Amino acid sequence: MLRSLRTEGAATRTELARRTGLAKATIGTIVAELGTGGAVSEDQSAPSGRGRPGRPVTLTGESIIGLGFEVNVDYLAAVALDLGGNARISTIRQVESAGPPTIDEVLSLVTEIRDSMLAAGHSIVGATVAVPGLVEHDNRTIAWAPNLGWDNVQLAAKLESALGGTCPVTVDNDANCAALAEASHGVTTDVQHSLYITGTVGIGAGIVQDGRLLRGGAGFAGEVGHMPIGDESSVCGCGRTGCWEASVGLRAMLKAVGMDESETPLSTAVSVAERAAEDAGIRAALAELGTNLGTGLATLATVIDPxxxxxxxxFVPLGQYVVPAAETVLAARLPAADKHLPEIRLSSLGIHAAALGAAEGSLAGVYAGAVSI
Structure with missing residues (x-):
């Protein structure tokens, strides 16, 4: 019933019985229980009775919170999402250390967000952390995150301790989380098949089909940044040469335009876009980057068909300089481009996309009935 209210909106008890296939009396019992737990509310002002429309039941759940965090090379992000899909907290922090974030920095942010939510009277039912790397099948261990310098890190256990052992913690790939956020809050709510490409220091992909992530045999699907289709002389963060990421990642872009990185990938790209508006050389460099981007997208689209x-x-602030070249390559390289050419869209969720998707993931146990509220 919670899933129905979230995806299809408010409904009367009769409508909920029709949607779910449950008996109306059962729906009444569930509504009462969920109302006591603060998950739903029933409009008492609406008239009810024989011959009148029923009172609509609405998913509220303001006090039921899922936490989402993103750990990236130069920033940390956090989102606290209530059961109704409303963000109660959305924040970003620049990494204070002279390199990738430390575990202590992550734990400090987690503790701060936890304390804020508990002080406001909220109940935290789960937390998910998005990272730019490979995550083991247990959804708790970072197998390999080269840009962070993390290898076989038991991150979930450390965060559960910081949260006081009161809620489960999982770990997921940042591109996977961002792809889910776009499917539920962003620019792919209208399609069933989508491919999300991150645009940070690393390049990853999240693949969504029929509302579910495609994870592959070991759960490592989407590590597209390490496809060997880049400049063979460029060294990647993984230590190899010729990776796509080394040609189209944030630092590759900055090297191409001769500019320095600022606080976050988005703020950096905004500065580049401002310069590009007046500098033909920078526009040409971005167009070349768009061509390299399109080559990789064509390879992926041939296999995945999003x-x-x-x-x-x-990529978002630089869309007008990068996307046209990528679209040209995509149209030229796809064997059936005249029949189906994937549309390139820019994310609408900003720097918080992965953390938002992680927060959605932390509420999954509630919608699956595995976590009581």
Whole structure:
């Protein structure tokens, strides 16, 4: 019933019985229980009775919170999402250390958000952390995150301790989380098949089909930044040469335009876009980057056949300079481009996309009935 209210909106008890296939009396019992727990509310002002429309039941759940965090090379992000899909907290922090964030910095942010939510009277039912790397099948262990310098890190256990052992913690890939956020809050709510491309120091992909992530045999699907289709002389953060990421990642872009990185990938790209408006050389460099981007997208689209390709992160402010070249390559390289050409869209969720998707993931146990409220 919670899933029905979230995806299809408010409904009367009769309508909920029709949607779910449950008996109306059962729906009444569930509504009463969920109302006591603060998950739903029933409009008592609406008239009810024989011959009158029923009172609509609405998913509220303001006090039931899922936490989402993103750990990236140069920033940390956090989102606290209530059961109705409303963000109660949305914040970003620049990494204070002279390199990737430390575990202590992550734990400090987690503790701060936890304390804020508990002080406001909220109940935290779960937390998910998005990271730019490979995550083991247990959804708790970071197998390999080269840009963070983390290898076999038991991150979930550390965060559960910081949260006081009161809620489960999972770990997921940042592109996977951002792809889910776009499907539920962003620019792919209208399609069933989408490919999300991160635009940070690393390049990853989240693949969504029929509302579910495609994870692959070991759960490592989407590590597209390490496809060997980049400049063979460029060294990647993974230590190899020729990776796509080394040609189209944030630092590759900055090297191409001769500019320095600022606080976050988005703020950096905004500065580049401002310069590009007046500098033909920078526009040409971005167009070349768009060509390299399109080459990789064409490779992926040939295999995955998405309806929409979403570009996130630093690509968004630079869309007008990068996307046209990528679209040209995509149209030229796809064997059936005349029959189906994926549309390239820019993310609408900003720097918080992965953290928002992580927060959605932390509420999944509630919608699956595995976590009581």
């Amino acid at each position: 309806s929409v390709i979403v570009l996130g992160g630093y």
